[in-house]
Amino acid sequence: MVLNKKVMSIDETLIKGDGAGVLICVNNKVRQELINKLVALRWDDYLEIDDELINEMDNCIDYEKVAGLNRNNRVLLYHRVFNLQNDIWRLAVSPEEFERQIVYLKKHYDIVPLDELEFGGHDNQIAITFDDGYIDNYIYALPIIEKYQVPVTIFVATGNIGTECEFWWDEIEGLISNTEDNKEIHLEDYVLTLNGFENKKRACYLVREKILTLDYKQRRKFISALKEELRVEGESRAQNRTVDADELRQLDRSNWVTIGGHTVTHTRLTSQTEAEQRWEIFESKRILEKIIGHQIFCFSYPFGGVDDYDETTIELALEAGYKNIIAVGQRYKLGTQAKYCVPRIVVQNTGEDHRKGHPMMKSLFIG
């Protein structure tokens, strides 16, 4: 299926004759031959993607529709601004793409700091946020943020500040992708054979799913066991590290950046006891404030989905002194908790193919 149409050969289409449409991928060599055939068959309902159309798509980046911004969904969530090879978690937007998006957003929206966003107020207001605190936020995003003077909030998980360690999902990806083919991972209920990129990618997703609900200690235990089972060392990659204290201070010093909390170990808060949640929320706030030298008031839940936080989480974040608390999935739509459950739109790379913003392509975009 492509663009919700079944892909068929011309002959197949003629037999079925249901007018369902067909998308034909073809190289330039047989292009004329194919068009002649279509004309002969009295096919006029076809779309030829030529250089001109590709150009038109290039100039028709409709991020508004692409990103799904609307009255109730007006906060964008980025993670990484980096040309990341094999971005299996789909966290990165290339610096070039990020700049194009910022130019577009600035032209069409009033980009305000998160704490100034009026919900139910101006239709035109949006806010931009980043989660996790990857080094590329400092190297690649900051210069673009400053160049266009757009306010952003960056939520930083503190556990790896000043270390070379990667976030645990990157660690897993590193271990699995460095494993030689045909090795196996034994999970409780099934065995995964690692074989080739696609297969390893699926294994990463399954392992992530499996350990997402574990608390910090159980997760560390699982990853150590995995290292042993796969017999790989898994070296930290510098591109995946968290900003260090000095970089964090430089981000904070920018007039356009607000720093926010995002826990210590980036563990799903609802998988932890109240005491552990408290520690994650209070300790990360204490560390960030100590580094940047002033109080912070913004917080985002790790993962942020509807199952990743609850009333206890909200109460603890409020108790810690956070005022602007933001999610990804909207757990409570109504009531007093609603303002701490504001959803965000995760922005993912449209890759080389930012043409996906074209109306014809937008059904393919997963925003």
Ligand SMILES: [Zn+2]
């Ligand atoms: Zn996060």
